[in-house]
Amino acid sequence: MQKKSRGGIFVISAPSGAGKTTICKKILSRNANIKQSVSFTTRKPRKGEKNGEDYYFVAQKTFQQMISRNEFIEWAEVHGNFYGTSRKKFEGLVSSGFDVILDIDTQGARQIRNSFSEGVFIFILPPSIKVLRERLQDRKSNTKKDMQRRLKRAAVEIKDYNMYDYVIVNDILGDSVKKLEAIITARRMSSDRVDPKWIKDNFLR
Amino acid sequence: MQKKSRGGIFVISAPSGAGKTTICKKILSRNANIKQSVSFTTRKPRKGEKNGEDYYFVAQKTFQQMISRNEFIEWAEVHGNFYGTSRKKFEGLVSSGFDVILDIDTQGARQIRNSFSEGVFIFILPPSIKVLRERLQDRKSNTKKDMQRRLKRAAVEIKDYNMYDYVIVNDILGDSVKKLEAIITARRMSSDRVDPKWIKDNFLR
Numbered sequence: 001m002q003k004k005s006r007g008g009i010f011v012i013s014a015p016s017g018a019g020k021t022t023i024c025k026k027i028l029s030r031n032a033n034i035k036q037s038v039s040f041t042t043r044k045p046r047k048g049e050k051n052g053e054d055y056y057f058v059a060q061k062t063f064q065q066m067i068s069r070n071e072f073i074e075w076a077e078v079h080g081n082f083y084g085t086s087r088k089k090f091e092g093l094v095s096s097g098f099d100v101i102l103d104i105d106t107q108g109a110r111q112i113r114n115s116f117s118e119g120v121f122i123f124i125l126p127p128s129i130k131v132l133r134e135r136l137q138d139r140k141s142n143t144k145k146d147m148q149r150r151l152k153r154a155a156v157e158i159k160d161y162n163m164y165d166y167v168i169v170n171d172i173l174g175d176s177v178k179k180l181e182a183i184i185t186a187r188r189m190s191s192d193r194v195d196p197k198w199i200k201d202n203f204l205r
Numbered sequence: 206m207q208k209k210s211r212g213g214i215f216v217i218s219a220p221s222g223a224g225k226t227t228i229c230k231k232i233l234s235r236n237a238n239i240k241q242s243v244s245f246t247t248r249k250p251r252k253g254e255k256n257g258e259d260y261y262f263v264a265q266k267t268f269q270q271m272i273s274r275n276e277f278i279e280w281a282e283v284h285g286n287f288y289g290t291s292r293k294k295f296e297g298l299v300s301s302g303f304d305v306i307l308d309i310d311t312q313g314a315r316q317i318r319n320s321f322s323e324g325v326f327i328f329i330l331p332p333s334i335k336v337l338r339e340r341l342q343d344r345k346s347n348t349k350k351d352m353q354r355r356l357k358r359a360a361v362e363i364k365d366y367n368m369y370d371y372v373i374v375n376d377i378l379g380d381s382v383k384k385l386e387a388i389i390t391a392r393r394m395s396s397d398r399v400d401p402k403w404i405k406d407n408f409l410r
Contacts, residue, residue, distance in 0.1 A: 122394075155408060161399065162396050182387040182390035186391035189387075196367075
């Protein structure tokens, strides 16, 4: 029934500390047909992060070359580091029929919005600024200056929430995962994914 | 967070025999916050049908008066009988915050599409024409002529599938119910249901 050739595209953004990474990890562990597009970045790996799994860690020079060769479908600079999604890796997943999650910031989301009209855009919010502050405080690596910078940036990103199709307020993790799954399931039912030929052959002759 | 004042509007159409009524009944029994708008009709009650529950059964004359008083948000003639949704009853449910299911035909759906832009439109298909035929045969009340008429009408309705936002192929009942629930859940996350004042008060000052 479905046009099997392409999977769905799900762009997910959130201010740092909203819980986006945890939600995405849960979704991926529960759904074999959903994949996350691994971003390239110039930032240094944090403890426990693996190359090719969390990110592709590359040098600034390599990243700049990839930009000039138009190898990214989106890229952005955040807190002095670069992040980008490889066109080749992304297209490889989508054209294999996987539903693909892009975990990117609002700058990147805007670029995808302009070039992939079939994308579904989801913004994740913390339940309140108080909770966001608490969650950022729990990350021990954050200095006070770091924290101020993240909160300031959070406000800038949250202002963009209505560029997105959906908003999930991440209060209880399990609920948020189910809500994101519902959005992905619904998208699979979208009438523009039905093959007109299947309708014709099956019902109209 | 949500604009609580209005519920969602879910318009569901399907050719006779696709299983729409069964799916809707399941959804309603599982979700107290979803209500079905009971239609008015001029057709005679079938065995077991209750006035005010399955339909409001009214005389042709009453129905015509309601049309002339603009009391329907949609109405249609199907197989010689009239069916319509009362504006008052419908608005009563939506403005109380219930998500409301309208179980109506494609003619009615088109009228709602023009007047309620926030509506979500769902078309239910049988897995094949063969299954549709079998399901219609199982309904003992159907004469052969009746069956021909229903199949002909099914083809006309199915041609309109791409007027709808979503298509559910009703193969396994339990799956179809879950898919419809996912569509309703997703709609609740829609970014246009977020109160901008809530965003401002909570995050941007």
